[in-house]
Amino acid sequence: AQTVTQSQPEMSVQEAETVTLSCTYDTSESDYYLFWYKQPPSRQMILVIRQEAYKQQNATENRFSVNFQKAAKSFSLKISDSQLGDAAMYFCAYGETSGSRLTFGEGTQLTVNP
Amino acid sequence: AAGVIQSPRHLIKEKRETATLKCYPIPRHDTVYWYQQGPGQDPQFLISFYEKMQSDKGSIPDRFSAQQFSDYHSELNMSSLELGDSALYFCASSFGGGPEGEQYFGPGTRLTVT
Numbered sequence: 001a002q003t004v005t006q007s008q009p010e011m012s013v014q015e016a017e018t019v020t021l022s023c024t025y026d027t028s029e030s031d032y033y034l035f036w037y038k039q040p041p042s043r044q045m046i047l048v049i050r051q052e053a054y055k056q057q058n059a060t061e062n063r064f065s066v067n068f069q070k071a072a073k074s075f076s077l078k079i080s081d082s083q084l085g086d087a088a089m090y091f092c093a094y095g096e097t098s099g100s101r102l103t104f105g106e107g108t109q110l111t112v113n114p
Numbered sequence: 115a116a117g118v119i120q121s122p123r124h125l126i127k128e129k130r131e132t133a134t135l136k137c138y139p140i141p142r143h144d145t146v147y148w149y150q151q152g153p154g155q156d157p158q159f160l161i162s163f164y165e166k167m168q169s170d171k172g173s174i175p176d177r178f179s180a181q182q183f184s185d186y187h188s189e190l191n192m193s194s195l196e197l198g199d200s201a202l203y204f205c206a207s208s209f210g211g212g213p214e215g216e217q218y219f220g221p222g223t224r225l226t227v228t
Contacts, residue, residue: 035216043202045157045219091156095217099145099208101170102217104156 002027004094006105013082014113020067021077021108023092029053033095034068034075035102040088048090051075079110087112116140118220120205126226127195135190135223139207145169146188147217148180149204157204163188195227 003026013019025034036048051059051068058066063083067076079086092105119138127133139146145164149157159172163182174180177195182188192199202224206217 037219042221043151043224044221045204045206047216047218050216099162099164099169101147101159101162101172102149102157102206103159107156 002029002094002096002103004092004103004105006092006108008108009106010109010111012111012113013079015082015084017082018078018080019082019110021079021090021092021110023075023077023105025073025075025092025094025105027073027094027096029096031097033098034066035093035095036064036066036075036077037091037093037104038086038088039091039107045091049077082112084112084114086110118205118207118218120203120220120223122223123221124224124226126228128228129195129197131195131227133192133195133225135192135203135205135225137188137190137205137207137220139186139188139205140218143207143209143218144186145208146182146186147206147208148174148188148190149206151202151204151222153201155201160190192225197227200225200227 032053034051038046049061063080065078089107093102121136147162148160151157160174162170166182180190202222204222206219208217
């Protein structure tokens with residue numbers, strides 16, 4: 001079974017600074033999807049960014065970018081110019097195929113200090 | 115843009131009672147997923163449906179059942195409720211035939227069992 005590990009239960013960053021959240025996963029598949037979801041205090045699950053494993057180029061979405069290292073099975077999220085609204089729980093998730101279940105990591109609670 | 119709708123948003127039940135959670139996917143989405151998130155936990159996959167047929171099954175108790183109807187909405191039925199069933203229940207939807215693998219989450223139903 002696939003597993004997703006987030007080794008940082010908590011992280012903090014100063015407003016306007018950059019922070020990187022780590023995620024590793026285990027799979028025997030060669031093609032799959034990886035996601036970062038944000039869960040603010042409202043508990044809504046919000047998709048931040050996604051990466052298809054067959055794409056070598058790292059995904060970017062405005063201030064959010066990933067460092068996808070397929071051989072190392074690593075998928076980190078970099079948040080640039082951190083804003084107070086970025087404070088949330090961040091979950092890394094793995095999906096084997098389009099339409100398959102998501103397996104989540106344990107989450108990283110991000111605090112943004114003014 | 116239309117989002118996933120879940121009802122009710124909050125539900126309080128007593129032990130051994132029955133609960134029904136409803137999910138209305140984004141229009142034209144044909145796949146529905148159910149996840150359970152316990153306090154301080156990551157979301158755990160329960161079950162999914164594609165074109166009204168069960169497509170995958172996770173760690174869903176036998177006391178729970180679900181189905182997807184002809185209009186693509188889905189219902190999660192939970193019987194003989196236990197204190198441990200208290201959690202946030204998410205429904206997500208996706209367009210199963212799409213390549214992106216993205217799942218869009220509803221706001222969740224918070225179930226409290228007393």
